[in-house]
Amino acid sequence: MEPIIDLANVSKTYRSKGKSVLALKDITLPVEKGSFTTIIGPSGCGKSTLLKIIAGISLPYEGRLNYKGQEIASINADIGFVTQDSNLFPWLTLRENVELALKIRGVSKQQRAQAAQKLIDTMQLTGFETHYPFELSGGMQKRGSIIRTLIYDPDIILMDEPFGPLDAQTRLVLQDELLRIWDTNKKTILFVTHDLTEAIALSDKVVLFTGRPGMVKRVFDVPLARPRNVFEIHNEKGFTDLYHEIWSHFKTEIRV
């Protein structure tokens, strides 16, 4: 089966202050439809840049990058993007934030209210529909930012360290919720994190990047059974072995 996203020798060079900086080098990475892939690597390795390139907001790039067999040359509205900060619009209520994508797509008021309510309910945010973001906790804002992406039913969801700023408990709860959503709708998810436990717990495949310029160092399959329990997964037998194996490659990339 043809991968939904297919990167072949993708490189990205930035120009800043007259110097060119190579951020990504020769990334070759097929992403299967319906898979959960995590990219992990030291900070500054270009993980986020890669997501921006795939979303079409950081053009141009060198190499070949296909989405469903088509070259990505502009912003791709079949893609959902969850940023590191929740980035809910502060001037919109939770419901208006969740509805925004449908409003942009010209969906009727009634239909989008219905769709938003359904997602708000599944994320246990019922009762907070008319609250503004400043009135919501970090975890609630994050839930809001995930469902405002889900509402337009994108084929792929790119997630850039979405749980980074949250506390450990909230992270676990949200990882669990994300996995349940993924289990039911089987979206393709490309997830960036610096947390190895999170990477293994969530994904089918862990892609390890080198330090700058970012290159694919190695790809690890995660053979752990699904559905997974993120609260207990670190005790599972296969987990520890895989953790140590990936870590032994990862730690050599972490140099200040």
Place this chain on the structure above:
Amino acid sequence: MEDRTATTSARTELTDKNPSEPPQKTFALANFRGLLVLLPGLCTLVLWELAAWQWPGVARLVSQPIEIARGIVDVVTTGVIWQHFDATIKEMAVGYMIGAVTGVAVGFLCGRIKWLGDILNPYISLFNGIPKVALAPVFVIWFGIGLMSKIAIIVTMVFFVVFINTFAGLRSVNEDYVAIVRIMGASGWQVVREVFLPATLPFIMVGLRAGIPFSVIGAVVGEFIASTKGLGFFINYNQGTYDTNGIFVGVTILALLVVVLDGLLSLVEKRLLKWRPEVEAKNVGA
């Protein structure tokens, strides 16, 4: 199964607490603070009045509160003030509107079209450096002694303050927001409506509120230089007849006008910007 229960309870705990409930001041405390705010003003008025009774020279120099109040009632009941009030309000309304609309529009163009902003910005800084009041005589030459010359002064003053705030607002828009709506499929116009306009609104409001006293200054300066009516003319006329009280009547009316207009605009601002936590916090004190 057991694990699911654990998850649900953890989640309930997380959502049950209502975060950042705005602190409610008690009614009594709010009233007390209101009194405290009035206190310096009342003390000044009383001392001023007493001083004027004690020393006649004080009343000659700065009049006295009761006489000013009587003067205001007088010009209002005799209708003397209306033609002046009417002229100034018209100049302000027209000048303010033109200045505000063009300020927002040019601010948007320069803020979002990068090359245009880069080219125009130094010139706008340069013109902003000129004291606009110094241009007033030129406007009188160009537009005569009627409403037009005052409107022109007000437009230049209001334009810059609104433009600069709008421009700063646009340059500070979170680029992530722009990327988010573009990925959602937003057209250029939708990006403006859904992101740039609401994100810039707090800045525009600052400019609009700052523009109100500027429009009063513009009108009065224009009327001082050459006019046949207006509150500035009224003040200037009273100066010519050494009527200190008349001057203070005019000044007080102008001050009240600014307070009322600013109050109205601040109500609009509170409604439009109710999504901002700072606005709520400010309400308590103000």
